[in-house]
Amino acid sequence: MPNANEDTPSALNQVQRRAVTELLRVAPVADDLACRFQEAGFRLALVGGSVRDALLGRLGNDLDFTTDARPQDILGIVRPWADSVWDVGIAFGTVGAQKSGYQIEITTYRSEAYDRTSRKPEVSYGDSIEDDLVRRDFTVNAMAVALPEKEFIDPHNGLEDLAAKVLRTPGTPEASFSDDPLRMMRAARFSAQLDFEVAPEVVRAMTEMSERIEIVSAERVRDELNKLLLSRHPRTGLALLVDSGLAARVLPELPALRLESDEHHRHKDVYEHSLTVLEQAIALESEGPDLVLRLAALLHDIGKPRTRRFEKDGRVSFHHHEVVGAKMTKKRMTALKYSNELVRDVSRLVELHLRFHGYGDGEWTDSAVRRYVRDAGPLLARLHKLTRSDCTTRNKRKAAALSRTYDGLEERIEQLQQQEQLDAIRPDLDGNEIQQILGIGPGPVIGKAYAHLLELRLEHGPMEHDDAVKALTEWWADQS
Template sequence: MPNANNDFLAPQSERTSQPTSALSQVQRRAVGELLRVSPVADDLARRFQEAGFTLALVGGSVRDALLGRLGNDLDFTTDARPEDVLRIVRPWADAVWEVGIAFGTVGCKKDSFDIEVTTYRSEAYDRSSRKPEVSYGDSIEQDLVRRDFTVNAMAVALPQKEFIDPHNGLEDLAARVLRTPGTPEESFSDDPLRMMRAARFAAQLDFEVAEDVVSAMKAMAERIDIVSAERVRDELNKLLLGAHPRKGLRLLVDTGIADRVLPELPALRLESDEHHRHKDVYEHSLTVLEQAIDLEEDGPDLVLRLAALLHDIGKPKTRRFESDGRVSFHHHEVVGAKMTKKRMTALKYSNDMIKDVSLLVELHLRFHGYGTGEWTDSAVRRYVRDAGPQLRRLHKLTRSDCTTRNKRKANALSRAYDGLEERIARLQEQEELDSIRPDLDGNDIMQILGVAPGPAVGKAYKYLLELRLENGPMERDQAVAALQEWWATQS
């Protein structure tokens, strides 16, 4: 970035509550990050300037630059209306999309950068509507005051590199605290989803949330009901995929917002788990989530994280106080799988994700029947068959579900699961467990039995599959004989 230096990132206000070294550190990071994107950003800014408009890098892009984590997604704001933005970017960009144009946003791609240019705007919710009302603004100050948090209400005007920070976002960034540009009540009234964003940013950035913001979230929790399920789901996903999801989830529960968007989670707080090793199942579930994250291999895994968070939500409905003083939760995994499906459906998750997460919740206790390794090969085959493509995630979820403080017991469980995984690996090598099928296919069955396609073929296939699971692979003549013997009993 030509002529870039630390001075251009000095906050406009002289007031500062942070040591100079803390501010200068984030300033130096910002310069380095902005240098990297300067050629594309400056080129685009000059085009807007030549057309008589202004352009500024804004919001999360400035925040992430200051944190030293700016990616290739760049957000800009401008006084140009969407039709003018289209006219400017179309000859310049590699691709342009208009999916957000109703909200004043034009998207485009240039080289390796994904860019969004949004017209200065303000938006608010009508109490009877699930969609924000959008109106365009005339100044960047007007645009910044409507943003969710001060750390997202900073901008760098281009190409002159003027740092704009009317709400002291730089100070809050250095202090790692989330505040709103105006009052929290005004901000959350404009867009109630910002209450969930507070929890999401706490999880993503490990920031603290200002007390007045938390108080407003508690007082206005019911306002989240007006937000569409899709927007709530997307914020929940971003929270769960953050580096510190426990922090964000706690905030949702403590403010009462979780009671309205994920009530199964706070319902766990009063339910002691059957091991009596944790304060409650709520704390246990958050610990399982963190332990599952530690086992991830290829980056954040939303399916695994959802399954870890929800795996015990069936316990409140199945809790029983036994005559010997114990507390039981019989079949909570089955009940929990049904509850998971219902909640995820309400939040508009895809059918595939609902199926995968529900299956993991349903199977998360299956291993505990393994004991000291007395499972037959048939039981191991069924374990693999039932898990299907989710077997690797089931391994991680099951291991994560051990939160006992008893090291001897924890080590014994770990060794037992090591043994199960070794047995699975041996059987997979011998029998191709990942694609368990009967030794005869549908065409073989029809030819051998002399029947046409119909229910009888399906019943025969199912019988042969059970034989395959029980006995392992069979020679063809053995399979034919078994099929004919079974068919004789059917007639």
């Protein structure tokens, strides 16, 4: 999009043309809904992100509307019309619906504000769209299109800011962030999603008011962080969180990396290295944004500050930082209310991210390769990507050598996969067979026998049935 300062009329005309095209596409559903509100004596407008995305030429099937109708009135209008309706957000004035493949949210004109001790916004309803728009987070989200007449409403010059690719607040940023402190994180998120610059006065307010984020619930902070990480340019948003001081309050392990020298002196600090690893991991994604991989890439070295040691020869070491980092990852993600499954997977990747570096020039035994696969389990594909991303050396020869070595490991894994079904490694005897051979019932000893046979399987590969029985009976004799 052209810079508005260079050619504002041209830029504005361009975004307006895009909007017309997008709005014509959704008009059958939007206009039909608007006519129903009009017949009931209410007003309806497409609003916020939907208008912004229409102007950018990328309006999807998620449509946001605002209205002077109260939630119960919205339900009365929408229920006979929509394919399905849900009211989980009705306490906040929002009714959801699906119609002809469109996901629709309709919200009563409203305002949100926090007091100094509240973690949840207080909702009050308004009567004019102008009052609703002034309470929106940013000017590019404070535009509306009244329906069905298609009147463009832009009291805060959001169209100009959109053309200039700048994020500003409709009122003062201090008032906006006081109403909802999460908007400070949204500024970072939108800068990453849209590749927009955040206005200096907004950055200044974020920095001065960063402590206000602490009254926002962990769940809302987590959700905003996820949206940032899954955006097209997460590095931009993360840097803004760190520079403004917000990260020190919601993800303090990230800015802590800024002070730590990387042991290979490849970058000025581990913070820059971690952001580079994140970008390189994103480049390896093949099926869309992967939150598990991106979190692991961002957090893989957070154990370094706690494990830093200055050696006698002048080097800096971070022994076992992957183990410490895995524990720190689990603690931080738990505090941010991530699911147990996500916490488990990300912390496991952090714990395993250095394992490959013991591979050297490919001297691992088949047993070591089996253990690598077994320990990674279903995370193996992500571990491949994380390990490759962790190479940020500027020495092209060294980078090429590391890549070739990892190619070799993946080839060996593939060969063993074909021979032994590595992704389903199990002992050569199951629990029932163990009980039958030893002549005992269920109990702890069966688990010990199973673990012994699994160890043999990892060490030597598959065994014939008779060999497995012999190994089990010999072990049982030693136990006796």
